[in-house]
Amino acid sequence: xxxxxxxxxxxxxxxxxxxxxxxxxxxxxxxxxxxxxxxxxxxxxxxxxxxxxxxxxxxxxxxxxxxxxxxxxxxxxxxxxxxxxxxxxxxxxxxxxxxxxxxxxxxxxxxxxxxxxxxxxxxxxxxxxxxxxxxxxxxxxxxxxxxxxxxxxxxxxxxxxxxxxxxxxxxxxxxxxxxxxxxxxxxxxxxxxxxxxxxxxxxxxxxxxxxxxxxxxxxxxxxxxxxxxxxxxxxxxxxxxxxxxxxxxxxxxxxxxxxxxxxxxxxxxxxxxxxxxxxxxxxxxxxxxxxxxxx
Amino acid sequence: xxxxxxxxxxxxxxxxxxxxxxxxxxxxxxxxxxxxxxxxxxxxxxxxxxxxxxxxxxxxxxxxxxxxxxxxxxxxxxxxxxxxxxxxxxxxxxxxxxxxxxxxxxxxxxxxxxxxxxxxxxxxxxxxxxxxxxxxxxxxxxxxxxxxxxxxxxxxxxxxxxxxxxxxxxxxxxxxxxxxxxxxxxxxxxxxxxxxxxxxxxxxxxxxxxxxxxxxxxxxxxxx
Numbered sequence: 355x356x357x358x359x360x361x362x363x364x365x366x367x368x369x370x371x372x373x374x375x376x377x378x379x380x381x382x383x384x385x386x387x388x389x390x391x392x393x394x395x396x397x398x399x400x401x402x403x404x405x406x407x408x409x410x411x412x413x414x415x416x417x418x419x420x421x422x423x424x425x426x427x428x429x430x431x432x433x434x435x436x437x438x439x440x441x442x443x444x445x446x447x448x449x450x451x452x453x454x455x456x457x458x459x460x461x462x463x464x465x466x467x468x469x470x471x472x473x474x475x476x477x478x479x480x481x482x483x484x485x486x487x488x489x490x491x492x493x494x495x496x497x498x499x500x501x502x503x504x505x506x507x508x509x510x511x512x513x514x515x516x517x518x519x520x521x522x523x524x525x526x527x528x529x530x531x532x533x534x535x536x537x538x539x540x541x542x543x544x545x546x547x548x549x550x551x552x553x554x555x556x557x558x559x560x561x562x563x564x565x566x567x568x569x570x571x572x573x574x575x576x577x578x579x580x581x582x583x584x585x586x587x588x589x590x591x592x593x594x595x596x597x598x599x600x601x602x603x604x605x606x607x608x609x610x611x612x613x614x615x616x617x618x619x620x621x622x623x624x625x626x627x628x629x630x631x632x633x634x635x636x637x638x639x640x641x642x643x644x645x646x647x648x649x
Numbered sequence: 650x651x652x653x654x655x656x657x658x659x660x661x662x663x664x665x666x667x668x669x670x671x672x673x674x675x676x677x678x679x680x681x682x683x684x685x686x687x688x689x690x691x692x693x694x695x696x697x698x699x700x701x702x703x704x705x706x707x708x709x710x711x712x713x714x715x716x717x718x719x720x721x722x723x724x725x726x727x728x729x730x731x732x733x734x735x736x737x738x739x740x741x742x743x744x745x746x747x748x749x750x751x752x753x754x755x756x757x758x759x760x761x762x763x764x765x766x767x768x769x770x771x772x773x774x775x776x777x778x779x780x781x782x783x784x785x786x787x788x789x790x791x792x793x794x795x796x797x798x799x800x801x802x803x804x805x806x807x808x809x810x811x812x813x814x815x816x817x818x819x820x821x822x823x824x825x826x827x828x829x830x831x832x833x834x835x836x837x838x839x840x841x842x843x844x845x846x847x848x849x850x851x852x853x854x855x856x857x858x859x860x861x862x863x864x865x866x867x868x869x870x871x872x873x
Binding site: 378381382385386393396397399400403420421458459460461462463464465466467468469470471472474477499500502503504506507510511515516518532568569570571572642643 | 652653654655656657658659660661662663664665666667668671672699702703705706707708711723725727728776777778
């Protein structure tokens with residue numbers, strides 16, 4: 355089975371009358387020699403790590419402080435519980451979950467790189483909020499991870515998933531596209547709709563630069579995970595309504611690739627441009643590292 | 650083009666915050682510890698480039714030390730590495746040092762074992778948790794630890810390599826990659842063979858029987 359482009363995925367789905375996650379499962383089984391059951395079991399382990407990281411960072415008792423961020427997830431989660439969130443429960447909770455996972459990551463906790471450590475909050479945020487509000491089973495969530503894996507695979511092969519190569523659009527943009535496709539399939543959308551959801555999500559974050567303050571995976575990374583999560587849900591909602599991406603998925607991925615190539619080095623994870631180069635960004639950098647030398 | 654699998658995209662499970670500066674660092678530490686072998690009592694880390702500039706922010710120091718102590722890149726105890734080292738009586742130190750024309754994420758690890766041996770291992774974290782060992786003691790080497798890796802130190806003379814590959818063949822171990830490194834002709838040489846299968850302990854014993862071979866080490870692949 356050859357999968358290079360999104361169009362390949364759609365063609366196989368149509369020929370075999372299968373959803374994306376099942377095509378991904380067959381592809382992985384052929385590639386690794388593992389049975390479909392073994393692959394699902396391994397994916398279930400990753401799902402469990404994601405789940406732990408979602409709830410770990412919401413707990414007030416835990417020290418989830420990185421060098422710059424910490425405590426934001428709990429704040430938003432408590433607001434969801436105590437008042438009616440302006441963007442609705444599913445989205446507000448998803449965002450609090452995504453923040454939580456990024457705080458766990460920043461404080462040297464255990465996470466799943468999905469696709470990267472910098473973008474580790476998006477998929478857990480999307481999936482576990484949907485699981486609560488729409489009563490999605492664990493089996494369906496595992497399938498969702500496989501769907502998102504298929505989308506990530508195509509992006510990895512045709513563009514990049516690394517902030518150092520393609521900016522934040524390659525990390526959060528890709529994670530968001532992966533999340534959108536997963537939500538579409540979990541909610542009963544077709545493979546075509548899933549890729550439209552992915553395309554819309556990636557388009558919305560096209561051009562996003564990678565400018566981490568002090569070079570740390572904290573700010574603006576954490577809140578960009580939040581927006582990647584919200585964007586995944588919004589894009590999936592549109593795709594499920596039958597709204598299509600004007601530009602097809604594969605062309606969006608190629609556009610992202612080209613935009614990444616045009617992006618200057620200062621905006622690709624070097625912490626030399628963008629927010630990292632602002633007066634406050636520079637001050638925070640000095641504070642973080644002078645604190646260390648004093649120790 | 651690399652053939653990606655689904656777990657390259659959804660994974661690995663790791664301790665944050667950075668795949669190169671934390672997960673990769675833990676892996677480098679673990680490989681260095683295994684290369685040294687035995688009980689380690691003292692370790693010094695010389696951090697180069699981006700490792701030197703940002704190690705505290707990314708927990709690179711804790712991850713390296715945790716790796717030397719044998720912890721996996723997804724072990725939640727990585728953040729307590731300093732305490733663990735003290736409990737185990739392992740002394741450690743971090744220094745910033747320019748290691749020359751190497752990858753920005755490079756560290757030289759000098760390990761002292763209880764038997765009084767000192768081993769120097771230099772390696773780079775090359776992204777996405779992947780690593781490369783580039784130097785062991787005086788030998789410039791190159792391997793990534795993705796496969797079971799056999800390392801032998803031997804006298805540079807005819808027949809040694811043939812003997813090693815014959816033993817591996819006898820135990821149905823296929824060599825995926827093999828390279829030889831030496832300083833001068835007839836001096837000590839290092840062989841690094843990466844194999845598709847695990848190397849059984851009986852095979853290792855047979856390799857050790859060759860009088861020209863002074864030392865044999867096997868590194869299991871570190872899965873992350």
